[in-house]
Amino acid sequence: MLAGLNSAVASRDFPGYPMAMISPVIPIVVCLVWGWAGALSAEPATWQAGPHLLLDRTVVAETAGLQRQVRPPSRMPDPLVTGFEDGNEQPYVSVVRDAETRRFGIWFNTPRPVGRGIAYMESEDGLHWLRPARLLKAPEAIGVGVSVIDEGPGFAEPSRRFKLGWHENDGLRLAVSANGLDWTPLTPGPVVRANHDIVGIYRDPLRQRYLAALSIVPGAGPYKGLRIPHQSVSTNLLEWRPPWPIITPDPRAEIERGETQFYGLSAVINRGSLLVAMVKVLRDDLNCEPDRTAADLGDKDRPFAGIGYTVVAWSLDGERWDRETQPFLDRNPQVGAWDRAMSWIDAQLVVGDFTYFYYGGYRWGHKAHRYTGRQIGFAQMPRDRYAGYRAGADEGRLRTRPARLGKAVQMTVNAEVDPEKGELRVRILDANGAALPGFDWPDCRVVKGNRVAHPIAWKGANATLRGKTVSFEFRFREGTLFAFDCL
Template sequence: MTYRIVIALILSSLVTFSLQNSLSAESRTLPIEPIEIGTMPQFVFDGYIVDNYYALKYKQQSMERIFHAPKKHGMNPLISGEGGYVNVRRDSQTGRFQMWYQTHAPKLDEQGKFIGANYAIAYAESKDGLNWNRPRLGLLNWNGTKDNNIVWKGITDKRASGPCLLDVPEGERKGYRYLMSYHTGGAGKGMNGIRVVGSHDGIHWDKSSDSLLAELHSDTLNSIVYDPISRQYVMYCRAKHIYRTFKGSILDTGASRRVARMTGPSIWEEWATEPQNILVPDELDNSNQFKFFYGMPVRYHAGIFWGALWPFKMNTDIVTELAFSRDGVQFERLASRPQLIALGKEDSWDDGMVFGNHWIEVGDEWWFYYAAFDGPHGDSTDRKSGIGLATTKKERLISLRGPRDGGVIITRKINWGGEKLVLNANASQGEIKVRVSDAKRRVLDGFDYDDCVPFHSDNVRHEIHWKKQSIGSLKGQIIRLEFLLLNADLFTFRAD
């Protein structure tokens, strides 16, 4: 093989690699049409699957994006007196709920002055997700006794904070049913940072599996998710090693409470990448004095990275807001900045700081467990913590709402492959009808609005019917779906 041929092959490979990366990036932010949707729910609020929407009386009315905040449960707080950075899983076979949360104990000097805190990970379980038992496990010494529910104190039994239960491909689990990342300090150089450990029951954690991911002093919940598109792990953390490296004034140290992102190929080996900041408070945050971000737990669901962002007002309130992204890098937030989990009323158990996390699915609902404090961030001695719950119907955080005289949502071109069209929608005060058109918006025979059986109720899985046609007959065709909403909310649609 000649020198010129080798160079040509290298250049060809580089061009191919560049094109593949470009197509991959484009397909995550602006999809390549026709879109293969499979049976995955298609959220309509972020403009990915939707090509256009508008009100029929466009001068007087408009289509709107509506945020639907989860409602706090009447039994809150479910756990009183402790709790932080909470994670909950539900056993798919037994229905048992399991909870892991950060707990802490103050460290005092000889004069009784607060000088810091010790951190560990505690465990609780429940049959119904509401009434929780904190079993006395007798595993680890905490505050001078083993009569506690502590399950993990880190690789050297000195510190474990920021627990994050991981969902990873089966082939990456090394036989463990449970995987958890956490942050440790005081373990020595080469040991401190973000680590991962495995367990067969969620109670007994195997030290022999404990592996360092990043030697990073990111003392928050460092959320790790598996990205099935790029086939890599993504961690959302703080880049404190960059912005807390100097002693002295803010001029040299910088602000470290931002959301950074880093990636790695495995959870069992140290990552070689460096974190990069991706979310910095903007002018809307600054206008409300929320000039810092304390962290952001993230979950990947239905093609979207869902972030529970923690805006922080120095040195008082912490709230939880929703952020979302198609690629895990460029996150969006709603213009009104509604709170995903709101602070409680004054003098309530959760009126100071609220640390929301992602949901678990219970029937037709999403349950959001959260940790909260009754005092501000700066009051580290008198404030008390607890764990609560907020719920909403599944996949119902943001809708597109049609006005009273009607609005239309038109999808991009879809390669249809289902027998049924199923909506998650609320038309209990109005109506939804659907028509089907081709790629150029020519209505298909038997699939116009007048042919559609109107939907007038509230359902997370309503099947749309037409009087004489079945959408299953359109398998393999390139279509657009056109939704007519009169005083109604559409959350998702899917092929089934």
């Protein structure tokens, strides 16, 4: 089953992608955008080196003839880590790649006589793991969670290169390690309080601080009794700001009408000026099989067994988050699949021209068969293709907001353009919206094909652009535009 996946990963130009993958990508149309797309925050002063993801709507000033789409990743059909063989018991997982050895490490929770333990495996490719899993000595009692940060081999304090976060005693606990295997508690108790057991820690490199994603259940108000993602930040891991809510149900979204709550914000990574994360949506008022009862699915104590899926979120300032409501990774549509009830992404990392996702999959429901029905799965996509703008046979256009070009004057484009029927061009506009000489439509070399970094070439000399305030306008048909970069 992995052979086709590996052959797709090896191809930079993605010939046939996603048909070469095990599961085809099915675009989800979110909205039809005409005219001004709106801005959610102040525009940047300078076009820095990116990437600039069109997931972020503030990059876009105007569109015509395009559909905005969420682009789901392609999943592998079988789990990577199982409950039966490997002892996985939770949907929480951390995966890092060592910057020197290039080996992947994975941490996940296993059941213990009291609480939970931490299991660890390594891999050369992030897909095939060396077994059996190694059971690590837990730093202290672990309620749930296994959130790991690797600061890298050059970290100033080698004995604290790795950080571990988990929930215990009504809050976020932390430990540090030199190797990710032997852990020492950072403090004797929680560093920040959270009354629900879903927590995660991440590094925000843009602001040089740590981010804690916390689940808190309000005791009053409109979200009373619901799991609501909160956030805190710290520069030293010891002093944390009081948590604030960052994700709530969207009453405008039909898919969230009902008992919508969340299994946390997770898998935070930096892409250009953004933090990109995953939000795990929980619907505890539904069953994965509509014709079955919760008892049929192994949950005899509740009226519904529950379902869950993942949506994508992003932040420009590291404190406020926007998100899609349509699933990024939906639960498996195949009846009887191991991830039929829940598909919750908990880790993501960029590997070459791809983004890898690791997710917790449930077969039956939220609380059913927890020791055997919860596995860790894998999905992937070409790098940075969370969402894009699609043009069909009729030409579409997209114009960015204006910003000044500093040292970055070379451009690449992340786009999937039909090699036979499609084409894409880019022109550069000055502050008044007029095309710059040498950088108009006829001056741009036509782009075709499927690459995450199509080089863009014009007849004009790129060096003349430095210091100018410009917008980029894309014109294309039979293709999808996801991102661009200024190098």
